[in-house]
Amino acid sequence: MEFVRPVDFDAAPVSLPGGYRGRFLYHGESCSVIVTRVPPGVAGPPNHVHPTSDQLYFVIEGEITIELGSEIRKPAGPPLHYHAFDQFYFVLSGALHVQIGLTTSEVGPHHLVVLPAGVPHRQWNEGTEAERHLAILAPLPEHRSSPEQPWDLAVTLEASDEVIA
Numbered sequence: 444m445e446f447v448r449p450v451d452f453d454a455a456p457v458s459l460p461g462g463y464r465g466r467f468l469y470h471g472e473s474c475s476v477i478v479t480r481v482p483p484g485v486a487g488p489p490n491h492v493h494p495t496s497d498q499l500y501f502v503i504e505g506e507i508t509i510e511l512g513s514e515i516r517k518p519a520g521p522p523l524h525y526h527a528f529d530q531f532y533f534v535l536s537g538a539l540h541v542q543i544g545l546t547t548s549e550v551g552p553h554h555l556v557v558l559p560a561g562v563p564h565r566q567w568n569e570g571t572e573a574e575r576h577l578a579i580l581a582p583l584p585e586h587r588s589s590p591e592q593p594w595d596l597a598v599t600l601e602a603s604d605e606v607i608a
Contacts, residue, residue, distance in 0.1 A: 446543045446562075450478050450533075450553040468555045469531065476531055476555060476579070520567025524595040525560075529581045532556040532566065537574030541566045545602055563598045 448468050469476040523542065532539060532555070539550045543564045550556055558564050568574040586592055 446546075446557050447541070447548050447550050448555045448557065450555060469557050471529060471559070471581075476557075478555075521565055521595060522597060523563050523565045523600065524597050525563045526558075526580075526584075526594055526596070527560055528584055528594075529560050530558040530564075531577075531579040531581070532558075533577040533579070535575040535577065537568065537572050538570045539566055539574045539576055540569050545600055563600060 450468065451466075465477060467475060467477050520540075532541070532550070534550050534552050534554050534556070536552055539556070541548055541550055541556055541564060543556075543558065543562060549569075556566075584594055
C-alpha cells in the first residue's frame with residue numbers, strides 16, 4: 444500500500460471544460476478522498492446525489508481562508524499508536540515526519556498520508572517552522588477520546604533478523 448501520496452493535479456484523470464481537475468487519492472470501506480482543482484469562475488460536476496455518504500469540502504488554496512486541522516510545533520507529536528478507524532493527514536505547510544510501522548517518511552505540502560485502521564504510526568515535527576495539516580477520521584469514532592476510552596492505543600515494534608517459519 445502507498446501510505447504517502449502526492450497530490451498532482453496535472454495527473455488528474457477527471458477533467459471538465461474550463462480547467463476543472465479531479466483525482467481519487469483513496470477509496471476504501473470507510474470513505475473516499477478526492478482532490479479537485481476548480482479555477483475561478485469554473486463549475487464543477489453537475490448536480491448529483493450521494494445516496495450513502497456525505498461530502499465535505501476543504502478550501503486549501505484561493506481567496507477564502509479556513510483554519511482546520513492540526514498544527515504540530517517542534518518537537519511535539521504522540522508516541523507510536525494505532526486506531527480502530529482510518530486516519531488521513533493532508534499536509535498544508537511545513538514538513539510532517541511520520542513513522543508507519545518501521546518505515547519513516549518526511550511529508551511536505553500537498554501530500555496525503557493514508558493510515559488504515561490498525562496500522563501503527565506516529566507523527567512529529569523536526570523542522571524549525573510549525574507543520575499544519577488537515578486530519579480526517581473515518582468512520583467517525585463512536586465516542587470522544589477520554590482516559591477511560593482513548594482513541595490512541597499505544598504499541599511497541601521491534602525489528603529482527605530472525606526468520607519465522
